[in-house]
Amino acid sequence: MNAAPIVQYFGEQAAAEARRENSREHILEVLELQLHPDIARDFQPALEAIDDLQRLKQLHRAAIRANSVEDFQKVLDANGT
Numbered sequence: 001m002n003a004a005p006i007v008q009y010f011g012e013q014a015a016a017e018a019r020r021e022n023s024r025e026h027i028l029e030v031l032e033l034q035l036h037p038d039i040a041r042d043f044q045p046a047l048e049a050i051d052d053l054q055r056l057k058q059l060h061r062a063a064i065r066a067n068s069v070e071d072f073q074k075v076l077d078a079n080g081t
Contacts, residue, residue, distance in 0.1 A: 016053070023056035024048065030063040031072065039069055046076060 024047045031040035050056055062075035 020051060020053055020056060023053060023060060024050075027056065027060050027063050030060065031066070034063065034066055035069060035072075043072070043076070 024044075027047055028040045028044060031043060047056070047059070050059070059072075059076060062072055066072040066075075
């Protein structure tokens, strides 16, 4: 039995939001490890405003490579964030 289209739609939306939230959490975790927990929390509002999963993936990679707050901030500021 197939789910009603509306149920399927909301299920897909919930799954997409869960992926975005996981990406945000992973970015913050990397920033905590790379830089400092307090610094990571400073980025949380900006990350929560991003809904594009590809952009969040790009930021995750940038967080891994960041040697400083400025390194990550440059990537975050790129593309209008």
